[in-house]
Amino acid sequence: MTLWDLNPNQHAKVSKLGLDKAISQRLSDMGFSQLTDVTCLFVTAFGGPRVYQVGESLLSLSREMAQNIEVS
């Protein structure tokens, strides 16, 4: 399952970042590291970026990013 598959208010744990090295590094510096809990909060119109809660932060990711983050 990927992050993009989460419905609003659904929780999961990040299991793998399938993006290139630089972006993965940046994501994990922003809080998306392995085993962290994420919650999908808001889904916007037309497949636009979605909003997730990671720890104390709210982060918004585009489809391309969220589809490459595996969660379980």
Added chain:
Amino acid sequence: MIQRYYLLGKPNSGKTLLFNRLTESEKKVANYSGATTVENKALIPGSQIELIDLPGFYSSEVFSDDEKLALSKASQTQNADTGFLYVIEALKLKSGLINALTLIKKLSIDINKVQFVFNMIDELELNKINLPQNEIESILKRPCHFVSALTKKNLTELKMNLLSLDTFPNLSIEDLESIQNNLSSLKLTPTSSFALKNSTRLDRYLLSPLWGSVFFIFIMSALFQSIFSWSSPFMDAIEWSLSGISQGVAGVLGEGFWANFFIDGIITGFGAFVIFTPQIFILTFIIKCLEASGYLARATIICHKSLRFFGLSGESFIPLLSSHACAIPGILAAKSIKSKKEKWITMLCLPLTVCSARLPVYALLIYMFIPPIYYLGGLFGSQGLAFLSLYLFGITLTLIGSFLLSRTLIPNKGQDPFILELPSYRWPEFFNIAKTSFKVCIQFIKDAGPMIFFANLGLWFLAQFPLSQTQFSESYLARMGRWLTPLMEPLGLAWEHGVALLTSFLARETFVSTLSTIYSSKNDDPMALKELLIQSQSLTWASGLALIVFFAIALQCVSTLAILKKELPKKFSVTMIFIVYLFAAYTLAWMTYQIFS
């Protein structure tokens, strides 16, 4: 001895507000990531210590210009006289510290030069959370300051501390590891629910697929239409006081050359432009309130997908919005766009948005052509709606421009690595924002003022001489102006407009003051420019539209060209950009006139 401190930290942690407080500066503070894109420097008053505010960054992997700048400064640790203030949001203390320590290690920043500033403690107090300050300081073994840049709490202590010499144990790389380990055992009141509570109350609606879009469109139309509706009383007041001044001058000087000079040459010309400052005030005020509220990050998300279709991205939204006040802050804001191509496209097309210097011209034409009619009990008016459509026209041109560029010269089909942190919603400080907006207006007058003054003076003299003239059409101005006729005729315009267009290349606002000087020299009765123009019947609907089209497109602003030259790579020739814009402006204005006449 430390001579300078760099402010490091994540975006939106309050570095710039802290900088402003400590150095008594007024740099741009806004409630979204990427508000600062250049470095700000200033001395702490009463000392020789320099404080340097940098753009924020999250990671050692950086993509945008502003983050690259911050990273390069943060890595300069070899200088013995340089220190760092690491700013961390108190509500995100633990994750902020983990991130900070990771970066300190990764960038080999000397931990002995770092002091930690936990900012926004007012938000902790609001949520009734206590921080174990002593425990945190003993884990970190470095100076820790718990402050609120907003309420100024503990700022004096922070300042004193920066000025005094502190002795702290020297730490090594191994110590850093143990600090990181100890940190994980630090128990804090969990704060994640506060961010969530703050956001969900509003975002449930503001980000919902349907209501989110409706609200977005509503806010944007209200912004542009209120510039017009709300400013009328203020404009009337200015007009009233200007005519009072003219009468006063006439009373003192009587009639004749000097009275003429002051009234037609200076007051009328200057007034023609000063009268539009209320609109600039309102525009600036609303944009600054939006910036402070935290909504703009939401707006970025909402329009990301649609902007991508036009070759831009959500990140272009804030630059485009700021450019409605002035293109220059817009171009600077574009420096925080991660994709290089999207950044170039944004910078190249953003001069097509309606900046406030175009406002006087548009407003004049609207007052001339559109009779005021009010709907819904005064909430919407015909003139306000006309104004809104001119703004939409500017936005449409920008989007068409970026669409074309992204499909031709700057092919941009790449990936979509969009990631954005949403700030908490915050109440704008209305009074302070009003104060800043007022200063913006004063600055606006100061910037364009001298240009307008001298242009008017020159024009007025050309209109008065030779003294032997019996009619205005014999004056030097009229004789020279008529050379422009062949260029203006195809647009349905007269030479007077030609002269005004020429002077508007000095500063766009000069257009109205030039027209005002020319027409009031022609006419003996003192009248507002609007009436003068109506009376002269020199503009028809079609030529008025042609004029708008020309103004909407031509890149007449020297400062914009200068900053484009600085921010764009060499391959974009600024002269070429200017010519392309001018050519497009003239051709489209010509087409407009041909179609509508």
